[in-house]
Amino acid sequence: VSLMSCCPMVYTVLFCLHRAGAIFFIVMNMIFANISAVDRFIDDRVIFMHESISGYYSVSAYFLAKTACDLIPLRVIPVVIFSGIAYFMIGFQSSVQKFFFFMLALILTSVSGSAIAFLYSSLVSVQALATLFLALTFVIMMVFGGLLVNLTSLPPVFRWLKYLSVFRYGVEALEINELEGMLFCNSNDKISGMCPDPKYNYNTSSGNVYLQQQGFYPPDQKWYSLLALGCILLGVLMLTYLRLRFMRKTR
Numbered sequence: 001v002s003l004m005s006c007c008p009m010v011y012t013v014l015f016c017l018h019r020a021g022a023i024f025f026i027v028m029n030m031i032f033a034n035i036s037a038v039d040r041f042i043d044d045r046v047i048f049m050h051e052s053i054s055g056y057y058s059v060s061a062y063f064l065a066k067t068a069c070d071l072i073p074l075r076v077i078p079v080v081i082f083s084g085i086a087y088f089m090i091g092f093q094s095s096v097q098k099f100f101f102f103m104l105a106l107i108l109t110s111v112s113g114s115a116i117a118f119l120y121s122s123l124v125s126v127q128a129l130a131t132l133f134l135a136l137t138f139v140i141m142m143v144f145g146g147l148l149v150n151l152t153s154l155p156p157v158f159r160w161l162k163y164l165s166v167f168r169y170g171v172e173a174l175e176i177n178e179l180e181g182m183l184f185c186n187s188n189d190k191i192s193g194m195c196p197d198p199k200y201n202y203n204t205s206s207g208n209v210y211l212q213q214q215g216f217y218p219p220d221q222k223w224y225s226l227l228a229l230g231c232i233l234l235g236v237l238m239l240t241y242l243r244l245r246f247m248r249k250t251r
Contacts, residue, residue, distance in 0.1 A: 018090075019090075019092070019178060019179070020147065021147075022090050023171060023174045023175055023178065024145065024146075024147040024171055026086065026106070026174070027106075027109055027145070027170040027171050027174065028142060028145075028167070030079065030106055030110040030113065030170070031109065031110070031113040031138055031141070031142075031166060031167065031170070032113075032135075032138055033110070033113075034075070034110065034113035034114040034116070034117045035117065035131060035134055035135060035138075036117075037070055037074070037075075037114045037117035037118060037121070038117045038120055038121050038127065038130045038131050038134050039121060039127050039130075040066055040067075040070055040117070040121045041066065041118065041121040041240075041244065042121050042124070042125060042126075042130060043127075048062060048244075049247070059241070059244050059245045060241070060245075062244070063240070063241050063244055067118065067237065070114065070118075071111050071114060075107075075110045075114050076107055076110075076111065079103070079106050079110050080103060080107070082106070083099075083102060083103040083106055084103075087099055087102055087103075092178055093178060093182075098177050098178070101173075101177050101222070102174060102177060102178075104226065105170060105173040105174055105177070105222075105225075105226060105229075106170075106174075108170075108226055108229040108230060108233065109166060109169070109170035111233055112166045112232050112233045112236070113138070113166055115232070115233050115236040115237050115240070116137060116138075116166070116236055117134055118236070118237065118240045119236050119239055119240045119243070120134045120137075121240075122240045122243040122244055122247070123243060138167075140161070141164070141165040141166055141167045141168070142165075142167050144158075144161050144162040144164075144165040144167065144168055145165055145167030145168050145170075145171050146162075146167070146168050146171045146172060146214055146216065147171060150213070150214060150215070151168070151214065151215035152213070152214070152215045163228075164232075166229065166232060169225040169226075169228045169229045169232075170225070170229065171216075172216045172221065172222065172225045173222045173225035173226055173229075175211060175216055176211055176217075176221060176222035176225075177222055178207075179207030179208075179210060179211055180207055180208060180211065180219045180222075181207060181208065181219075183207070
């Protein structure tokens with residue numbers, strides 16, 4: 001991908017790479033932080049099976065309590081605080097609409113990663129194995145996230161894997177939100193970080209060109225990415241509930 005197509009008109013190529021890199025590492029941080037959730041249904045598995053079969057509470061009540069007490073205080077609230085700090089510190093576009101979209105995309109990315117951790121926690125009874133499988137899943141998703149490998153260059157036999165990647169949808173939504181419609185120049189001023197006066201004849205390009213090269217196009221696709229994250233979240237949570245519901249329980 002040409003670096004010249006990823007540089008805002010007010011900034012140099014270096015500043016452009018900072019934007020793209022920041023988005024990827026923010027998504028990576030949001031997802032890998034959920035490894036801590038892998039023990040949610042492992043630590044008290046024996047107690048849950050005993051109390052559930054004894055009729056103390058239903059599986060649905062246990063599932064809702066465990067997920068709500070994890071997602072809201074440990075995933076959603078920290079992401080809201082993080083978004084308010086990181087968005088303006090990095091210097092993303094000063095737009096209320098874009099900021100709240102950024103926050104919403106990070107929340108869905110984080111809770112989707114946490115849901116995958118819940119699934120492994122319900123499937124595997126050994127925490128070390130669950131952590132290993134979860135980390136491996138996240139790494140595979142990261143490869144198909146859109147930065148390490150250009151999604152348009154994937155062989156057809158592997159191309160379908162991008163549709164299962166939480167990384168891909170998170171990066172796609174945030175990059176479209178940030179780069180859509182922006183103009184880029186090819187200045188290499190490394191001191192001020194600013195492009196010279198635009199009245200000079202510099203080669204310029206639209207952020208949409210970069211997004212198209214990455215496979216993140218058309219711009220409306222950012223909403224489909226959020227919808228995909230929501231579907232992954234609900235689907236994985238449903239699988240986790242069914243696993244708990246039909247788990248073989250003994251007193």
